[in-house]
Amino acid sequence: MTAVTSPVDLECVALDAAFPGASTRSLGDGSVLITLPQVALPDGWNQSVTAVYFTAPVNYPLANPDCFWADPALRLSGGALPANTNLTPLPDPGGLSTEPHLWFSWHVHSWTPGRDTLLSYARVIERRFQERR
Numbered sequence: 001m002t003a004v005t006s007p008v009d010l011e012c013v014a015l016d017a018a019f020p021g022a023s024t025r026s027l028g029d030g031s032v033l034i035t036l037p038q039v040a041l042p043d044g045w046n047q048s049v050t051a052v053y054f055t056a057p058v059n060y061p062l063a064n065p066d067c068f069w070a071d072p073a074l075r076l077s078g079g080a081l082p083a084n085t086n087l088t089p090l091p092d093p094g095g096l097s098t099e100p101h102l103w104f105s106w107h108v109h110s111w112t113p114g115r116d117t118l119l120s121y122a123r124v125i126e127r128r129f130q131e132r133r
Contacts, residue, residue, distance in 0.1 A: 011118040030058040044132030064111035065121045069101040
């Protein structure tokens with residue numbers, strides 16, 4: 001019998017090629033926490049790189065990822081919190097960290113299963129960092 005590979009597993013190959021060291025962790029509710037350990041940041045931030053975390057929901061790819069987390073100390077270069085952020089724990093009880101991370105309330109405006117992927121969502125996150133607000 002051939003092992004079934006989930007859409008998340010299949011797409012992580014492309015994600016790891018773009019973000020070396022990308023990893024996944026299954027969560028108790030059936031969703032998957034995705035970690036991108038070294039996302040480059042443009043000027044305007046207090047760090048040159050940050051780790052990024054987001055979840056693929058249970059019914060991915062029909063349902064899209066929504067919101068993301070970054071390093072807890074990430075701020076705009078002047079020290080302010082970016083717009084639409086808050087410090088909240090990762091959705092990984094007992095897992096990576098109980099320390100609050102910088103949560104971005106950031107949503108895709110459209111999502112088409114079969115066209116959009118975890119990599120395209122990571123590109124949405126990169127565009128959010130370009131906004132520097």
